[in-house]
Amino acid sequence: MHLQNQQLEDRNNCNLRKQNWLQLLLFCSTLTLSGTSVCAQITPDNTLGAESSFIRPNIFINGANGDRIEGGARRGDNLFHSFSQFNINNGQRSPKKINEEEARIVQWIP
Structure with missing residues (x-):
């Protein structure tokens, strides 16, 4: 058996x-x-340790595919993310509530 x-x-x-x-x-x-070509790059770094962000690619969000940023360090009502790279292609979107999140970006690629 x-x-x-x-x-x-x-x-x-x-x-x-x-x-x-x-x-x-x-x-x-x-x-x-x-x-x-696929040029968009969102790369979390490890400066937040166990609270580091991670990316879930190709998730259906509000009627369109996108990359969801999850994790991060929560302190009270604030959510902190840290990225080594963060760029968004034309036609892509960033979170509507970006003003409620704090992100540290080491390298911004326009």
Whole structure:
């Protein structure tokens, strides 16, 4: 019984790896065929330690895809983020409540 469960788990892991490779291949093909370069870069740094920010790319937000910034250091009503790079392409958007968040950006790329 244990051997059957292990074989089933191994088969599921193999299928998941194949699916991940196919998704990666599809994503790379889309970028290559689109002819547009991807230049936007939001890179959190580690100065906030365990409270560092992290990016969740390609999240559906308010009717459009975007990169969601999560984490950060909360102090009272304030939320602090720290980035080594932060740039936004034309046509992209930044959070509407940016005035309620404090961000330290080491390198701004226009």
